[in-house]
Amino acid sequence: MKHFPGISCLLLLTLLSGCAPAVIVTSATVAARTATDPRSTGRQIDDGTLALRVSRAISKAGLPPQARVISTVYQGNVLLTGEVPDDAVRQAATKAVLSVSGVSHTWNEIRTGTAISTGQKISDAWLASDIRTKLLLSSDTRLSDIKVITENSEVFLMGLVTPEEGRRVADRVSRVSGVRHVTTAWTLKQ
Secondary structure (H helix, E strand, C coil): CCCCCCHHHHHHHHHHHEEEHHHHHHHHHHHHHHHHHHCCCHHHHHHHHHHHHHHHHHHCCCCCCCCEEEEECCCCEEEEEEEECCHHHHHHHHHHHHCCCCCCEECCEEEEEECCHHHHHHHHHHHHHHHHHHHHHHCCCCCHEEEEEECCCEEEEEEEEEEHHHHHHHHHHHHHCCCCEEEEEEEEEC
């Protein structure tokens, strides 16, 4: 039997440091998300890999430091959000994403202007949480099918839905207090 002293020591340190519960909970969360996601495990891995490549391309694009560009990947589609100083920077971000192989479609929803404040980011996180809760409580929506991205009180929805599901979810989200605008970037079920 082979012994792996390095791995054994690492495991022992993890257990002794009290991190074992965090590792177990994180592993269970990842397993649950993978199991409930409508995408195949392979597609989820492909999207994760694509997200890393897109982020790397954006960081190498030479955007100015005041540019704040966030990319979200679902089913090979890329949604760009954030704020940049001008339209030339916005287009440079799109060009960087389009240079990445494997990108099926790009939605550029980057806004020109100054970056949002920390207070607005906190408000957006709260709004996204409120939206997810309302979708979770609705009997006709599977939250695992939908990604909710909020940016400056605008809501961007991605997911694998039928046209009817997409309309229903967008309508429900548009009625949540604090939502200024809803943009959908659905992948439609065949």
